[in-house]
Amino acid sequence: MAKAAKTAITPTRADDYPEWFQQVIRAADLAELSPVRGCMVIKPWGYAIWEHMQKHLDRMFKETGHQNAYFPLLIPLSFLQKEADHVEGFAKECAVVTHHRLVQDEKGQLIPDKTAVLEEPLIVRPTSETIIGSMFAKWVQSYRDLPILINQWANVVRWELRTRLFLRTAEFLWQEGHTAHATSDEAVAETMQMLEVYRTFAEHYMAMPVICGEKTEGERFPGAVNTYSIEAMMQDRKALQAGTSHFLGQNFAKAQEIKYQGDQGKEEYCWTTSWGVSTRLIGGLIMTHSDDDGLIIPPRLAPQHIVILPIHRTDEEKTLVMEYCESLKKELQAVSYDGEPVRVMIDARDLRGGDKMWYHVKRGVPIRLEVGPRDVAGGAVFAARRDQPDKKGTPRAEFVAGVAATLEAIQTNLLERAKKFRDDNMRVIDNEKDFRSFFTPKNKDAENPEIHGGYALCHFSEGPEMEALLGELKVTIRNLPLKGQLPQDTHTPGKCFLTGKPSPQMAVFAKAY
RNA sequence: CGGGGUGUAGCGCAACCUGGAUAGCGCGUCUGCAUGGGGUGCAGAAGGUUGCAGGUUCAAAUCCUGUCACCCCGACCA
Numbered sequence: 001m002a003k004a005a006k007t008a009i010t011p012t013r014a015d016d017y018p019e020w021f022q023q024v025i026r027a028a029d030l031a032e033l034s035p036v037r038g039c040m041v042i043k044p045w046g047y048a049i050w051e052h053m054q055k056h057l058d059r060m061f062k063e064t065g066h067q068n069a070y071f072p073l074l075i076p077l078s079f080l081q082k083e084a085d086h087v088e089g090f091a092k093e094c095a096v097v098t099h100h101r102l103v104q105d106e107k108g109q110l111i112p113d114k115t116a117v118l119e120e121p122l123i124v125r126p127t128s129e130t131i132i133g134s135m136f137a138k139w140v141q142s143y144r145d146l147p148i149l150i151n152q153w154a155n156v157v158r159w160e161l162r163t164r165l166f167l168r169t170a171e172f173l174w175q176e177g178h179t180a181h182a183t184s185d186e187a188v189a190e191t192m193q194m195l196e197v198y199r200t201f202a203e204h205y206m207a208m209p210v211i212c213g214e215k216t217e218g219e220r221f222p223g224a225v226n227t228y229s230i231e232a233m234m235q236d237r238k239a240l241q242a243g244t245s246h247f248l249g250q251n252f253a254k255a256q257e258i259k260y261q262g263d264q265g266k267e268e269y270c271w272t273t274s275w276g277v278s279t280r281l282i283g284g285l286i287m288t289h290s291d292d293d294g295l296i297i298p299p300r301l302a303p304q305h306i307v308i309l310p311i312h313r314t315d316e317e318k319t320l321v322m323e324y325c326e327s328l329k330k331e332l333q334a335v336s337y338d339g340e341p342v343r344v345m346i347d348a349r350d351l352r353g354g355d356k357m358w359y360h361v362k363r364g365v366p367i368r369l370e371v372g373p374r375d376v377a378g379g380a381v382f383a384a385r386r387d388q389p390d391k392k393g394t395p396r397a398e399f400v401a402g403v404a405a406t407l408e409a410i411q412t413n414l415l416e417r418a419k420k421f422r423d424d425n426m427r428v429i430d431n432e433k434d435f436r437s438f439f440t441p442k443n444k445d446a447e448n449p450e451i452h453g454g455y456a457l458c459h460f461s462e463g464p465e466m467e468a469l470l471g472e473l474k475v476t477i478r479n480l481p482l483k484g485q486l487p488q489d490t491h492t493p494g495k496c497f498l499t500g501k502p503s504p505q506m507a508v509f510a511k512a513y
Numbered sequence: 514c515g516g517g518g519u520g521u522a523g524c525g526c527a528a529c530c531u532g533g534a535u536a537g538c539g540c541g542u543c544u545g546c547a548u549g550g551g552g553u554g555c556a557g558a559a560g561g562u563u564g565c566a567g568g569u570u571c572a573a574a575u576c577c578u579g580u581c582a583c584c585c586c587g588a589c590c591a
Contacts, residue, residue: 037583160589160590162589221591311549352549354552358551
């Protein structure tokens with residue numbers, strides 16, 4: 001027996017975190033780069049995770065009164081033009097469609113037909129505020145038509161220059177909610193409600209703790225009055241903006257004439273919101289839970305909860321073991337977890353035991369069951385949890401009876417583990433010296449600087465000095481946490497850690513993706 | 514999009530500086546036999562227009578030009 005590698009993934013997180021991330025994706029077969037620059041192919045195992053995410057989010061959207069609809073991929077250029085900040089935010093990264101026909105040149109190469117130029121260029125949607133707003137303008141006449149609560153599942157394109165699988169791709173899948181309301185209060189309430197939906201989803205389903213808060217002016221969505229985000233901490237202690245919810249005020253309503261007549265007959269502009277999460281969540285999922293042996297998927301989102309690995313030598317053993325596995329599978333499928341049948345597969349491929357086991361370890365299946373002749377004889381299973389190193393034999397009936405609880409224990413453990421990690425790496429800082437040392441690795445000139453930093457909770461005031469310091473340390477203000485989420489008191493007024501100017505509340509500072 | 518780097522088999526690399534004949538190696542893959550409860554062993558096999566297009570040369574993976582892609586550093590970002 002050759003000695004096993006210490007970890008299934010090389011390099012480890014500590015050795016080279018970004019490379020580890022790539023290797024986890026590859027080892028779990030989640031996605032790969034496509035021939036199209038910056039665009040990824042999401043493979044079945046990765047897409048299945050997305051489908052589970054979609055399923056739960058979609059239900060939560062519907063439970064809060066939203067309906068799905070679909071709007072075009074292509075948007076007239078003039079639509080983007082209507083909201084000035086929006087132009088500023090997206091113009092630089094738009095894919096543009098200018099022709100509607102190809103012809104062959106002298107060399108037989110296909111080129112856009114010069115006689116088939118579009119009268120008005122179209123852009124591939126980077127987000128759909130404008131096209132959806134233009135339809136809202138038609139749909140809303142009276143206060144009786146409000147609110148309009150729409151969600152769409154779609155792909156969008158933002159021509160990013162530096163891409164990373166799941167975290168920043170030129171094309172990504174997401175959902176975008178768009179709503180229109182009669183009053184500012186209602187729209188604000190909607191914005192906050194959806195932020196809370198995202199928080200719940202992140203924590204309950206992804207087992208990924210997040211901080212809800214408002215973005216500072218500089219980090220706002222182009223065209224929004226307020227932007228709120230959920231921020232998660234990855235295992236390299238960098239922040240990942242995992243979802244956003246925007247209060248758009250009347251900016252888009254005015255730009256697009258979304259108006260209604262009130263019950264007193266007066267014409268008013270609507271108040272709108274938009275909110276979205278994307279396949280970036282999968283990146284967050286990977287970097288929150290996975291270890292040096294690969295992916296770890298929280299049970300609620302796992303495409304398979306349990307994989308059964310039959311172990312046998314002779315044909316006789318095979319018959320016995322397979323029979324046992326099949327009936328065990330049926331028994332487990334009859335159990336319900338999180339409101340659905342437990343998802344079980346038998347991996348009967350003709351591979352060696354160790355290879356097969358590592359295959360599923362790297363793909364993050366929550367529970368592995370090894371079943372061999374000894375277990376068949378003893379009416380047992382040999383069970384391993386992906387979130388724990390050890391495995392143990394358990395009587396079959398006991399395992400089946402406790403399987404839902406075990407899955408829930410894994411889910412809870414992952415959340416607790418992630419929460420502890422975040423809290424251990426989050427601290428209040430009130431002076432520049434500590435701030436600098438918090439965000440500077442000890443070996444800052446090394447090829448791969450050590451993992452360092454985390455979340456700094458600081459009183460602050462925005463200005464050139466702050467901008468310079470943050471630029472130097474590559475730190476950003478993630479958000480201004482909403483009250484009462486964190487163990488630390490963030491809302492007692494204080495003084496900016498840099499300038500000493502008065503500050504009403506603390507912000508979360510971190511390096512970010 | 515600016516600065517730097519790299520493109521050689523599925524993956525990781527060697528040969529390039531100093532041009533030379535059949536482009537090597539490891540892993541993986543495939544086949545056979547023995548194995549099989551944490552990455553097994555032995556034997557054999559397949560797999561390449563050296564990213565692409567030009568140029569220099571008797572001769573190009575190697576030198577030159579262009580181009581595309583990827584990586585790193587900036588700027589931008591769900």
